[in-house]
Amino acid sequence: MRLTAKSATLLGLVVLIALAPLFFPSGFYYRVGALIFVNALAVTGIVILTGWAGQISLGHAGFAGIGAYACALAPVHWGIHPALAVLLGAAVSAILAWLVGRPILRLKGYYLAVASLGMGILISMVLNNERELTRGPDGIDVPDLGMRALLKAAGLDLSNGEFWYFFCGIALVIGAWLALNLHDSPTGRALRALHGSEIAARTVGIDVAKLKLQAFVISAIYASVSGSLLALQNKFITPDVAGFMHSVEMVTMAVLGGVGSVAGAIFGAAVLTLLPQVLTVFAEYEQLVLGLVMVLVMIFLREGVVPSILRKIRGRGE
Amino acid sequence: MTLLSIEGLGISFGGLKAVNNVSFGVKPGEIVSVIGPNGAGKTTLFNMISGVYQPGSGKVILNGEDVTAMSPHLLARRGMCRTFQNLQVFQSMTVLENTIAGYHLQEGGSVLADILNLPASRRRAKTAEAGARTLLKRVGLERAAEREAGSLSYGSLKRLEIARALALQPRVLLLDEPAAGCNAVETEEIDHLIAEIAASGVAILLIEHDMKMVMRISNHIVVLDHGEKIAEGDPTTVSRNPDVIAAYLGTENAAG
Numbered sequence: 001m002r003l004t005a006k007s008a009t010l011l012g013l014v015v016l017i018a019l020a021p022l023f024f025p026s027g028f029y030y031r032v033g034a035l036i037f038v039n040a041l042a043v044t045g046i047v048i049l050t051g052w053a054g055q056i057s058l059g060h061a062g063f064a065g066i067g068a069y070a071c072a073l074a075p076v077h078w079g080i081h082p083a084l085a086v087l088l089g090a091a092v093s094a095i096l097a098w099l100v101g102r103p104i105l106r107l108k109g110y111y112l113a114v115a116s117l118g119m120g121i122l123i124s125m126v127l128n129n130e131r132e133l134t135r136g137p138d139g140i141d142v143p144d145l146g147m148r149a150l151l152k153a154a155g156l157d158l159s160n161g162e163f164w165y166f167f168c169g170i171a172l173v174i175g176a177w178l179a180l181n182l183h184d185s186p187t188g189r190a191l192r193a194l195h196g197s198e199i200a201a202r203t204v205g206i207d208v209a210k211l212k213l214q215a216f217v218i219s220a221i222y223a224s225v226s227g228s229l230l231a232l233q234n235k236f237i238t239p240d241v242a243g244f245m246h247s248v249e250m251v252t253m254a255v256l257g258g259v260g261s262v263a264g265a266i267f268g269a270a271v272l273t274l275l276p277q278v279l280t281v282f283a284e285y286e287q288l289v290l291g292l293v294m295v296l297v298m299i300f301l302r303e304g305v306v307p308s309i310l311r312k313i314r315g316r317g318e
Numbered sequence: 319m320t321l322l323s324i325e326g327l328g329i330s331f332g333g334l335k336a337v338n339n340v341s342f343g344v345k346p347g348e349i350v351s352v353i354g355p356n357g358a359g360k361t362t363l364f365n366m367i368s369g370v371y372q373p374g375s376g377k378v379i380l381n382g383e384d385v386t387a388m389s390p391h392l393l394a395r396r397g398m399c400r401t402f403q404n405l406q407v408f409q410s411m412t413v414l415e416n417t418i419a420g421y422h423l424q425e426g427g428s429v430l431a432d433i434l435n436l437p438a439s440r441r442r443a444k445t446a447e448a449g450a451r452t453l454l455k456r457v458g459l460e461r462a463a464e465r466e467a468g469s470l471s472y473g474s475l476k477r478l479e480i481a482r483a484l485a486l487q488p489r490v491l492l493l494d495e496p497a498a499g500c501n502a503v504e505t506e507e508i509d510h511l512i513a514e515i516a517a518s519g520v521a522i523l524l525i526e527h528d529m530k531m532v533m534r535i536s537n538h539i540v541v542l543d544h545g546e547k548i549a550e551g552d553p554t555t556v557s558r559n560p561d562v563i564a565a566y567l568g569t570e571n572a573a574g
Binding site for chain 2: 178181182184185186187188189190192193196197199200201202203204205206207208214218
């Protein structure tokens with residue numbers, strides 16, 4: 001039963017990514033698709049942290065910022081290949097998450113939200129103000145990953161949009177696969193247990209603080225890789241990637257789609273990435289419509305869109 | 319030999335002595351019941367023994383080791399587990415998953431193996447599942463295995479908590495009102511289950527309001543009133559003790 005849910009999600013995702021381009025009216029949509037995948041990757045991390053471990057982070061964009069600027073700075077200053085810079089960013093994010101989370105997650109309650117908020121703001125400030133290194137708010141160029149050229153040499157000639165669409169798509173499938181593995185594993189079960197009843201989780205021997213910390217570190221890595229992919233495909237990055245609004249956006253996407261479900265996270269990321277593109281017609285009403293959508297979802301589909309609809313379908317089936 | 323010994327345990331909340339200087343011991347295979355009127359401090363005592371509250375005074379000794387105020391997950395490693403009066407199940411997980419959660423310590427393993435779905439991780443999960451199904455059969459919940467725990471009746475949830483605790487293969491088991499809210503038939507089932515667990519060598523500490531059940535299965539009874547131990551002994555001795563009768567009927571403490 002669980003296994004099929006996992007395979008169904010992954011299969012659905014692969015089919016969607018593979019077939020969606022057939023319906024693209026223009027090449028522009030490859031770029032929108034790639035953006036959706038990048039956001040969905042970060043939101044998958046939020047699902048692990050918030051949906052399963054029950055912790056809230058309001059500074060996850062900080063990790064995306066680290067991932068993004070690792071790709072911008074490491075190749076130029078230390079001669080590290082951009083692909084390795086992604087790993088470097090992930091490692092730095094993981095270590096930072098561990099340092100911030102370790103003292104905080106021993107406490108009960110939602111202290112992580114406040115601590116991560118502060119952390120995110122600090123990272124954003126550093127990126128804005130350390131002009132010597134980051135060139136400040138105007139942003140900085142990011143070197144080419146060089147993989148498209150490799151593929152071309154191997155006989156596969158993709159446009160820039162096509163390449164990043166499929167590259168980020170594959171990254172998302174891998175990210176979703178790892179998250180779903182975790183969900184069904186002993187660790188994932190322990191995570192969901194501590195979300196259900198922390199005291200009972202401790203009683204059965206679950207080291208609650210350690211487990212929450214692991215979830216925080218894992219989700220930081222997701223955000224970091226997402227930031228790296230964003231920087232690499234745009235070949236340019238500004239400190240906005242680490243901004244508070246971006247953190248809030250991640251949480252909003254997760255909550256809209258369904259914070260406990262990987263499929264929901266991807267759906268939420270897709271909707272909130274697409275809506276602003278569609279709503280350009282409404283220009284100044286964009287925020288208004290987004291706000292209204294969120295309010296309606298919270299009233300009528302409290303668990304998030306995907307889990308609520310799945311529950312309704314199952315309910316009818318029985 | 320005493321497996322669990324409570325030595326002079328006490329705690330105050332805002333000047334009120336909720337539990338004061340309580341001592342007793344539990345041996346392997348023995349069922350010790352803690353009884354007393356509502357508000358006597360029974361659950362508070364349990365919370366101190368199981369590491370939920372930090373005692374203000376006294377010691378908890380488990381198998382010769384001082385485990386006072388030790389975190390519950392570390393106590394679990396040392397073989398102590400408990401159930402809760404106000405039920406603490408993982409509502410949105412299935413009955414089976416709830417029970418498997420009890421195998422957490424035996425499952426062990428690394429997050430990395432789990433996230434990559436390595437064979438080692440799957441093997442551990444499979445072993446735990448097999449064990450959990452056996453336990454569910456033992457408490458009579460095997461047919462509810464795939465149901466969401468939140469949908470179970472109160473009595474079934476009580477048994478689920480016991481199954482989950484047994485998954486840890488505890489040496490000391492603390493049961494907080496396991497028969498509360500159960501009908502006569504269910505109570506008798508739980509009764510047998512507890513006796514069976516004790517017979518397998520587990521030291522059992524029990525809080526229960528159902529006096530018939532307490533008298534039937536206890537080897538030793540500790541009576542609390544206003545946080546103090548007012549009597550202890552075997553069921554016959556305790557039931558004849560005038561202080562105990564007074565505490566229950568309220569003749570001496572009518573004002574309370």
